[in-house]
Amino acid sequence: MIHDRVECRKYHTMAEPNPQAGDTGPPKGIPALKAHVIANKLDVALWGLRILTMLCTVGYVIPIFTNPTSAFYKALLANAATSALRLHQRIPPREIAFSREFLNRFFLEDSAHYLFYSLIFMNVAPNLLILAPVFLFAMLHAASYSLAILDTLGQNSMWVARLMISLVEFQSRNILRAVALAEIVLFPLIVFMALFGYSGLLTPFMYYYFLMWRYASRRNPYTRNTFRELRELTVRTAERPSMPAPIRSALLSGVQLVCNMAPPVEVQQ
Template identity: 80%
Template structure:
């Protein structure tokens, strides 16, 4: 009878190009998400350093990449058989982070290009693409592309800071959008739609970083206002701004229900 036990040198499933092809066939949507996220990062770089492309074209391609990623994630999170016109479905739809960022791309599709607009989607794309790149490299072999593994490790090590930076960009973008609307660089409706985007990010179940960053900024503003050397008019302006933003925030009962 032939020996059925694995040989001593057999340490697991096969690696290399055949294994990668099998992985792609078995995980088409995840691989597509990975590829689109990489393209989103490359288009953002192409907007910053327009060496091989029109920067305006690169800007809108990055937004389209984010929209495609968000749509695919929504397809994974909410299968087509569950789609309906019920109120419960609409509520569930807008609780998904992917729905928020699908709306994000639609908001800025007719807005004058600005690097801050691409910052959140590029950071998210970089973080998720780096994470899945490890899966791809593991499929090719444990020792493949050690330099790429090192860069991916650096990105993952900074994941918390990347998420905080993305949240800060989302928040800072709101006053910029208001200024852009007043100066004719976007529609007057854009700030109102973006406000709803921010409220959805504030109550996000999966990503608390926007909510936490709002809290950190409020504490920073209040501490700055209480400094003895702070002029009274500036102190009053800071505290008024804090109250205004707090009044615009969703009720805490809504946050707890998410």
């Protein structure tokens, strides 16, 4: 799942059905939308699953029409389906082989990370922070593809929706930074949940591997960059002259512990 933003940009330059002689441009409207859906079934399915992820998350926060617990797990299932379908696009079935090389390639894919993410949290107590990364990713990618959907209806259709999509895309960097921060903050929360019986005792260990994969991601550096920014902030805070020695020592020890848990340098490149 990241699911990088660049993949969605291609939809804006997709070729539409060839215009007939005398036409001033490709056809627009419902017929064009139907043709687009038929020609891009997988991409439209991804878009629909991301919309479903967002709706289930909203249903968890505002439980008016659904049970919040049910909405929580449905959001995770929709995210898992999105990740699996995206993996199908990235790694076609003919390339699947149960080998060490294939597994290495598999876990380099951001979609594999978030498929694993959904599976981790299928047996934990619902928590809004768990849904934050999947909701933000779904919003970012759904917004990008929504422009392709709107373009088939006409360049001037639904200008309010276009404005909202533009706002989302304008904030894309901040959204990805928020996703990375949520991924990091989740780790101590999951440790707390495991200690007090809100999740399985193995959940923190499984989440550690997810976080390690996100840290070493080649396509999405935001988790790695956020770790670095947090480390620098913590070190600056610890080195303030007014900082008591015990707190300074605890902060620096925490930084050293996290650095020791990070993947090797060669994995990051």
